[in-house]
Amino acid sequence: MTETGTEARQVEREAVLDVDLDRAWEAISDPDVLSEWLADEVDLEAVEGAPATFTFDGDERPGRVERVEERRGLSFTWEREEGRSSLVELRLTPCYRGVRISVRETDLGATSRVAARMWATPLARLRAVADLVPA
Amino acid sequence: MTASTTDAVFAALGDPTRRRLVESLAAAPATATRLARDLPISRQAVTKHLVLLRESKLVSVERRGRESTYSLRPESLGEVTGWIESVGAEWTERLDRLEDTLSGG
Numbered sequence: 001m002t003e004t005g006t007e008a009r010q011v012e013r014e015a016v017l018d019v020d021l022d023r024a025w026e027a028i029s030d031p032d033v034l035s036e037w038l039a040d041e042v043d044l045e046a047v048e049g050a051p052a053t054f055t056f057d058g059d060e061r062p063g064r065v066e067r068v069e070e071r072r073g074l075s076f077t078w079e080r081e082e083g084r085s086s087l088v089e090l091r092l093t094p095c096y097r098g099v100r101i102s103v104r105e106t107d108l109g110a111t112s113r114v115a116a117r118m119w120a121t122p123l124a125r126l127r128a129v130a131d132l133v134p135a
Numbered sequence: 136m137t138a139s140t141t142d143a144v145f146a147a148l149g150d151p152t153r154r155r156l157v158e159s160l161a162a163a164p165a166t167a168t169r170l171a172r173d174l175p176i177s178r179q180a181v182t183k184h185l186v187l188l189r190e191s192k193l194v195s196v197e198r199r200g201r202e203s204t205y206s207l208r209p210e211s212l213g214e215v216t217g218w219i220e221s222v223g224a225e226w227t228e229r230l231d232r233l234e235d236t237l238s239g240g
Binding site for chain 2 (some may be wrong): 009010011013014015017018020023024027034037038056101103105107113
């Protein structure tokens with residue numbers, strides 16, 4: 001596992017959803033709806049600090065909800081591959097045609113390195129996670 | 136690397152100065168002084184950015200004479216673009232599924 005280019009590993013995508021904000025928020029915060037598109041199965045509660053599980057091809061990957069802004073956005077960390085964590089930020093913005101959803105995933109590097117920077121309080125954890133994300 | 140993946144790597148670098156530095160080094164290795172000449176920031180500031188680029192292994196450094204020479208590490212860029220391309224493709228697929236889910240009802 002390498003830390004090569006960790007800072008540069010970030011992708012962004014967005015789409016406009018032809019639904020109202022409540023439905024868009026449900027799509028990113030309700031585990032039943034998330035299981036329709038995010039992964040084969042998602043076990044997640046939209047509460048900051050709550051652990052979450054994402055199943056890909058029968059493989060369960062652990063994660064944690066990092067930030068919840070009701071009807072605005074949801075961020076979580078997950079191990080997309082074993083031992084390597086990344087931060088996923090989902091953002092909703094109402095627009096003329098519906099709701100724009102933007103997603104940004106940032107590689108955080110080795111999970112052990114991420115875990116070592118996590119502290120007891122949710123706020124400190126959020127700050128620690130924010131520190132790992134390039135500006 | 137195609138122009139669009141280069142753009143993706145540059146965008147992912149997240150800082151316009153670091154993107155400029157990577158572009159310059161893609162053309163040729165250079166010292167911090169040379170790089171600073173093309174930028175509206177001090178040589179010290181350039182060095183700070185180069186340190187970050189070295190930490191993420193996109194850039195390597197060689198001591199030749201009075202000043203160190205920095206070079207781009209293309210193999211590291213390849214690893215980065217690989218991640219960007221496959222993760223990016225995943226998200227495109229996910230958003231397609233999301234749109235299908237929401238339109239299907």
